[in-house]
Amino acid sequence: xxxxxxxxxxxxxxxxxxxxxxxxxxxxxxxxxxxxxxxxxxxxxxxxxxxxxxxxxxxxxxxxxxxxxxxxxxxxxxxxxxxxxxxxxxxxxxxxxxxxxxxxxxxxxxxxxxxxxxxxxxxxxxxxxxxxxxxxxxxxxxxxxxxxxxxxxxxxxxxxxxxxxxxxxxxxxxxxxxxxxxxxxxxxxxxxxxxxxxxxxxxxxxxxxxxxxxxxxxxx
Amino acid sequence: xxxxxxxxxxxxxxxxxxxxxxxxxxxxxxxxxxxxxxxxxxxxxxxxxxxxxxxxxxxxxxxxxxxxxxxxxxxxxxxxxxxxxxxxxxxxxxxxxxxxxxxxxxxxxxxxxxxxxxx
Numbered sequence: 523x524x525x526x527x528x529x530x531x532x533x534x535x536x537x538x539x540x541x542x543x544x545x546x547x548x549x550x551x552x553x554x555x556x557x558x559x560x561x562x563x564x565x566x567x568x569x570x571x572x573x574x575x576x577x578x579x580x581x582x583x584x585x586x587x588x589x590x591x592x593x594x595x596x597x598x599x600x601x602x603x604x605x606x607x608x609x610x611x612x613x614x615x616x617x618x619x620x621x622x623x624x625x626x627x628x629x630x631x632x633x634x635x636x637x638x639x640x641x642x643x644x645x646x647x648x649x650x651x652x653x654x655x656x657x658x659x660x661x662x663x664x665x666x667x668x669x670x671x672x673x674x675x676x677x678x679x680x681x682x683x684x685x686x687x688x689x690x691x692x693x694x695x696x697x698x699x700x701x702x703x704x705x706x707x708x709x710x711x712x713x714x715x716x717x718x719x720x721x722x723x724x725x726x727x728x729x730x731x732x733x734x735x736x737x738x739x740x741x742x
Numbered sequence: 743x744x745x746x747x748x749x750x751x752x753x754x755x756x757x758x759x760x761x762x763x764x765x766x767x768x769x770x771x772x773x774x775x776x777x778x779x780x781x782x783x784x785x786x787x788x789x790x791x792x793x794x795x796x797x798x799x800x801x802x803x804x805x806x807x808x809x810x811x812x813x814x815x816x817x818x819x820x821x822x823x824x825x826x827x828x829x830x831x832x833x834x835x836x837x838x839x840x841x842x843x844x845x846x847x848x849x850x851x852x853x854x855x856x857x858x859x860x861x
Contacts, residue, residue, distance in 0.1 A: 542823075546795070549822030549844050550751050556845035557757035564764050586753055633750075636798045 525713050529656070532710045536659045537608075540627050544601050547630055551594040558587050600626040607654040615657075617648040617682040617689055624661050632678075637669045642681040650689045650735050652718055657735075660714040664693055664722070664733060667706045673697035673729060688737050694730040706731075744786065745855060747771040748778045748804065749793035749820065754844075761848055767855070775799035775807070782811050789855055794821040794831070802835055816858040818851075820844060 562583055569575050603623055621641045632639050650657075668678045672695065679694040707715065707722045715722055721734045745767050749755040755771040762769035770785070772778040775796060790808055792801035799807075805817050818840045819833075833841045840858055842851065 546822045550754065553822065553844035553846065554751060554754045554757070557754055557761065560848055561757050561761055564761055568764075586757075590753070633797045634795065 525716075528710060529713050529717060532663075532714070533608075533655065533659055536662055540604060540662075541601075543627070543630050544597060544604075547597050548594060551590050551597065554590050555587055558583050558590070596626070604658070607658055611653050612651055613654060614649055614651045615654050617650055617691065618643050620654060620658065620661070621680060621682060621691075624658060624665065627658075628662065628665055631666075632669060635669050636676055637672050638677045639665075640677055640679045642679065644682070648682045648684055648689055651737060652735060656714055656718055657720075660711060660718060660720065661691070661733070663707075663711050663714070664691075664731070667704065668693040668696060668731075670704060671696040671698050671706075685734070689735045691733040691735075692730050693733075694728075696729045696731070743767050743855065743859065744788050745769040746778060746781060746787040746790045748773070748775070748790060748796070748801070750774060750796045751793070758846070758848075758851075762852070765848070765852060767852070775804040778804060779807060779811075782808060786812060787815060788859055789816040789818065791818045791820055791851070791855070794819050795823065802831060805835060816861065818842065818854055818858060820846065 562580070565575060565580070600623060604627060607623075622643070625639055625641050628639065665678065665680070668680075672678050674697060675695055677695050679692075681692045681694070683690050683692075706724070711722060714720075715733075719736050721736070722731060723734070724731045745759075745762060747755045747759050747762075747769060748771070749758075750773050752773050755773060759769040759771040770781065770787075772781055775798065778790070790805070792804055794801040796804070801819055801821075805819075808815055808817075817835070819835065820842050822844045840854060842854065
């Protein structure tokens with residue numbers, strides 16, 4: 523398969539996986555609201571039969587529904603940002619925001635694998651000019667590997683920093699790097715790093731790997 | 743009828759249990775496989791309603807663990823996914839008739855619980 527075809531195919535698979543995960547989260551939001559509405563109906567039926575309504579219980583139900591609406595709104599916002607990440611091939615982005623989005627998108631997958639994700643957010647923007655979608659795709663591959671290679675703490679720590687010639691992302695607290703967690707970087711990651719002018723360096727002694735993005739960030 | 747509901751969505755499973763209890767069933771809930779297995783050490787249930795996708799131990803594996811402890815127990819699977827892959831995995835364990843997709847309809851769930859217990 524031609525390199526660009528493989529990148530396109532990886533991108534579609536990535537989009538599909540993220541969409542499936544997000545739709546699952548939304549289904550759960552709807553399912554909770556559905557049960558809350560159902561319980562409210564049950565209380566109404568009981569009230570019609572003479573049982574007094576309990577305001578505190580009703581208030582709690584309303585709070586639960588509002589909580590789910592906030593959760594759903596957060597999920598939809600992430601989906602919208604993710605969908606728009608494919609709009610432009612190259613744009614100035616703040617890596618802190620991109621990592622925040624990646625975290626939102628992969629939280630469920632991490633939770634299913636029993637892994638906690640910790641993103642260190644520095645106070646100042648860490649700007650890079652790149653393709654947000656392809657970088658997300660690369661970082662998702664990286665995170666997928668990092669979760670499989672997570673150490674006994676079952677936590678993956680991600681930090682971003684500026685360097686003299688670009689930016690760097692660290693994936694830390696890994697245990698095994700190599701056969702146990704699969705081959706990394708594999709062909710899709712190598713192709714994506716090529717397109718993004720990036721580099722992946724494994725550092726088993728420090729239990730981390732680093733993704734370096736070359737190129738000066740624009741003026742902030 | 744004693745029912746154990748297992749789903750990692752706490753609000754969902756607690757509210758569903760409350761609704762089943764209002765309808766005369768004895769429903770209890772757990773938010774993980776570990777919690778469900780602990781519950782089985784002290785209580786017995788006629789049927790378990792399990793979410794297929796749960797962290798660490800999923801519904802399919804949990805069913806096997808519960809079955810080893812309580813061979814007569816019946817099962818219903820619930821999922822947020824409607825994917826054919828999940829459907830095949832879930833329905834091969836309990837039959838397509840006992841595989842429900844969220845959001846649930848309470849009357850349908852109760853009908854399925856009764857049906858499963860009469861099998």
